[in-house]
Amino acid sequence: MLIDFIINFCILFTFAILTYIPFQNRLNVYIPSSKYNPYILGLLSGLTGCLLMLTAINISDFVIMDGRLAVIVLSGVLGGPFATIISGTIIGLFRLFVYGYSTSAxxxxxxxIIVGLVIGVWSWKKTMTFQNVSYFFGYAIVQTSLVIGFLDNWKFETWIAIISFILYSIVSFSIIFVILKQLSYLFEKIRHIEEISVTDYLTGLNNNRKFQEYTQDLLLKNEVFSLLLLDIDYFKKVNDTYGHPVGDEVLKELAFRIKDTSNHFGGIVSRNGGEEFSVLLPNTTEKKSLEIANLIRQAIEKNVFQISSGEKLDITISGGISTFPQNAVTFHELYKLSDEALYLAKTSGRNKVVHINQDK
Known part of the structure; x- marks a missing residue:
């Protein structure tokens, strides 16, 4: 019997892991369309429940013990109400027909089937999570225990069967629950680390690494786009006069304004380092990029920066632009030309934006 328990639990464990990782997209596994996930999960859960019944442990003439309830409940956590209803229906029909048509079956x-329907409707109103899943599972155990007792006339052996069923269900589900919860925590930490690796710590914008990835993606699409480099005018003076904490305040507010203005045009904003920022402008030609860049510049120039000391600072920026494929077809060439245009804006008076074509 111990071997039967182990086999049944291993099937349950394999189901939990193989459905949790890909369908929750924890390792960036490619799933064609997430809208089909509840139906796919419901089907997989149902088939797993059927397999669990084929390897079930016979407790009495009327009672078989397996991990089907855990499968139904887990399908709800991972796939939502539809998954629970589908899995419960498949498992219920299998129990009815495969073990012979009888009153007990x-x-x-x-x-x-009722367990699947009730949990499905219940989870429709209150989403199933790792925090509240025990309530749903508890309901499934109580109902099934009552059915076992009813079928076996509440004899002494019936109570033994019910206790054995409850213990196996709770232990197996608890082990799966703890493992999945720990996996969820670890994957969340990984996601956070990945996010930090591509995010500027101060402004929350993309960092230089992510900026290069986005630029390469746009180059591969082979569609027109413009690269705008921005630099704060006389930022060293701000740091020297007010200190670096105030300088950080200015950088964060500047990042917010650049992003807020750029979002209207699909701009991808990054902080490349220090006081230099960049904006990738997809599907944007020379003329349009200059218009957008000047809107960003005006959003900085026309609104003073309020710092924590209560003082107000007048901040301006300069910008340089180049456009793909008109000016360059590689990342380094494009960046170099935008940097040259930025240098020209700086040396010709600051608080202005220059496209590299204007230099020509």
Missing amino acids: LIAGTST
Whole structure:
């Protein structure tokens, strides 16, 4: 019997891991369309429940013990209400027909279908999560225990069967629950680390690494786009006069204004380092890029910066632009030309934006 328990639990464990990782997109596994996930998960859960019943442990003439309830409940956590209803229906019908059509099979199969329906409707109103899943699972155990008792006339052996069923269900589900919860925590930490690796710590914008990735993606699309480099005018003076903490305040406010203005045009904003920022402008030609860049510049120039000391600072920026493929076809060439245009804006008076074509 111990071997039967182990086999049944291993099937349950394999189901939990193989559905949790890809369908929750924890390792960036490619799933064609997430809208089909509840139906796919419901089907997989149902088939797993059927497999669990084929390897079930016989407790009495009316009672078989397996991990089907855990599968139904887990399908709800991972796939939502539809997954639970589908899995419960498949498992219930399998219980009804495969073990022979009888009154006990009809009651047991119907009970499983009802479990799936009730949990599905319940989770429709209150989403199932790792925090509240125990309530749903508790309901499934209580209902199934009552059905076992009813079918076996509440004899002494019936109570032994019910206790064995409850213990196996709770232990197996708890082990799966703890493992999945720990996996969720670890994957969340990984996601956070990945986010930090491509995010500027101060402004929350893309960092230089992410900026280069986005630029390469746009180059591969082979569609027109412009690269705008921005630099704060006389930023060293701000740091020298007010200190670096105030300088950080200015950088954060500047990042917000650049992003707020750029979002209207699909701009991808990054902080490349120090006081230099960049904006990638997809599907933007020379003329349009100059218009957008000047809107950004005006959003900085026309609104003073309020710092924590209560003082107000007048901040301006200069910008340089180049356009793909008109000016360059590689990342380094494009960046170099935008930097040259930025240098020209700086040396010709600051608080202005220059496209590299204007230099020519």
